[in-house]
Amino acid sequence: MTVLTFTLIMLLGACLAGFIGSLSGLGGGIIIIPLLTIILGVDIHYAIGAALVSVIATSSGSAAAYVKEGITNMRLGIFLEIATTIGAVCGALLSTIAPTSFIAVLFGLTLIFSAINSLRKKEEHIVLESSPLAKKLKLNGTYPTHEGEVVSYGTKNVIGGFSMMGIAGMMSGLLGIGSGAFKVIAMDNIMRIPFKVSTTTSNFMMGVTAMASSVIYIQKGYIEPGICMPVVIGVLFGAMAGAKVLVKTNPKKLRIFFACLIFVLAVNMIYNGINGKI
Numbered sequence: 001m002t003v004l005t006f007t008l009i010m011l012l013g014a015c016l017a018g019f020i021g022s023l024s025g026l027g028g029g030i031i032i033i034p035l036l037t038i039i040l041g042v043d044i045h046y047a048i049g050a051a052l053v054s055v056i057a058t059s060s061g062s063a064a065a066y067v068k069e070g071i072t073n074m075r076l077g078i079f080l081e082i083a084t085t086i087g088a089v090c091g092a093l094l095s096t097i098a099p100t101s102f103i104a105v106l107f108g109l110t111l112i113f114s115a116i117n118s119l120r121k122k123e124e125h126i127v128l129e130s131s132p133l134a135k136k137l138k139l140n141g142t143y144p145t146h147e148g149e150v151v152s153y154g155t156k157n158v159i160g161g162f163s164m165m166g167i168a169g170m171m172s173g174l175l176g177i178g179s180g181a182f183k184v185i186a187m188d189n190i191m192r193i194p195f196k197v198s199t200t201t202s203n204f205m206m207g208v209t210a211m212a213s214s215v216i217y218i219q220k221g222y223i224e225p226g227i228c229m230p231v232v233i234g235v236l237f238g239a240m241a242g243a244k245v246l247v248k249t250n251p252k253k254l255r256i257f258f259a260c261l262i263f264v265l266a267v268n269m270i271y272n273g274i275n276g277k278i
Helices: 003-024 029-039 044-069 074-097 100-119 132-137 158-175 180-190 195-219 225-248 251-274
Strands: 141-144 150-153
Touching: 003 029, 003 044, 003 225, 029 044, 029 100, 029 225, 029 251, 044 074, 044 100, 044 158, 044 195, 044 225, 074 158, 074 180, 074 195, 100 158, 100 251, 132 158, 141 195, 158 180, 158 195, 180 195
Parallel strands: none
Antiparallel strands: 141 150
């Protein structure tokens, strides 16, 4: 395979990854890593490095829009980013010494968990009274609705959410994905943040978390420009196209379809990991 052919396949695959990631809400990394490792035979460490760079690019673009709209809770995101950054660095260091087969199997299991979580019915809930620690840290906030109203909300179980964020950061650094499913669980289920705020704040945090992990991968030489460049370009264009399609389609049916697709990829990664083919 020539360099040009390899680059074109990566570019088209990254476009598809960004498109599917945008429609499923799980990010392009879930497709990028199986594409590079299983189809193109790239070492999983270089695949994770490329996925992390794509997470930084896509998160930075969408996060800016959410912050401008006033939905993202910046103070909460910065506070929780302490845990995710520490976890991300630990995960990245662990990834450099862990067997590739272990990473592949763990990646597949995480994909299955993320796909199931994406199908879970999202129920909006508003906590009016924050916990004492949340009050002290001023983690409460407001967000605007489509009708122009401003909704106030509180925060619960700060320590539990902070701990889960550390796990989310470790999974991000170890596997090269945004680990949005874990972050949303931390904010939505544990801290009782409104779903709209938790998803946008998670998106804001993903880029920072991926950047912390990528520093370790750069030091280890796993960030290869020849792989990262077409991946980032493809994912960005794919994500923009996916965002336009999402507005005109039924998101529930799309999530079911892509959850099935992701499940197949997950089983493939687990199979190849167990058999030592990755």
